[in-house]
Amino acid sequence: MKDGMVNGSMSHIDCFNLFVANIEEVVSGDRKFRSLKNVDLVFFPVIQGSHFYLICFDMKIGRVILLDNMIYTIPFEGRYGEFPNKLKSIFVEYLKSIGNVKANDIEEADFEAPELKWGTRKNVVDCGIFVMRHMETFAGGHLSRWDCDICEENRAQKFILTKLRKKYVTKLLLSNENKQKTKVLLDARSYANSLKALGRGY
The missing domain is CATH 1.10.287 (Helix Hairpins)
Structure with a gap:
């Protein structure tokens, strides 16, 4: 998502059209993936400021998870602002536009933002590596059982x-x-x- 999609400088229709164009570019026009009917997890790597984190939509059970290696002491909205909810909203709109049955489940789901066992407080340079590792190893299911083979800080x-x-x-x-x-x-x-x-x- 571009800054204009978050700060309100782009109209809603322009935001949605850009989002759809980006999705279609990623799936290269493959209808099987475009419908997301047989897709369990949809990952959105996010860069906000100079920090990378990951938003995952679990299509199988209708769950929304934010995975971030950083451990914070401030509330969710103070950390991420409106960005996650903006992304979720436009993704739900896209799901409804293609008739995906999980749209309402995703819309009603609250964000889960677990504190990861391998979370960091001092490391501010490897967030991109964490994002790639999270995409590589997270397969849904109980977060307590997920192990990405990275030890504590x-x-x-x-x-x-x-x-x-x-x-x-x-x-x-x-x-x-x-x-x-x-x-x-x-x-x-x-x-x-x-x-x-x-x-x-x-």
Whole structure:
């Protein structure tokens, strides 16, 4: 969602049309996914200010969950403002427009914002890594049973996050969706050859 969709500078119809266009771009026009009838979870990564977090719509049981690695002492609205509710509202409108039977369940659901066992108070730089890990490992069900294989905030957690950062960067760089993939591979090969020439190759 763009800032204009939240701060009111865009009209409602413009907000909705932009949202639909973005959804359709993501599913590439595939009707099976466009209807969301056989989709259990819908994830919306959110960047608010300089912080990333995740909003998940559990279509299977009609639940709305906000997953954030940061542990706060201020109330929900003080943390996130109107953004989550704006997103939920426009998503519900989209569900109704395509006749999805879960629209009313999602509309009536209150936000769940659990304090995660691996939540952080000091780490303000790895929120994007947490979001990707949450999308990768959360499969619905009881939040108390969910384990994303990240320990509590300590030195060991930092080591795990560093490994995950390398993993995700590698996946992104080598993805066929990366238009610069060939250049990345050529640069990597050139760098490896330069190390060998210096006697520092593997």
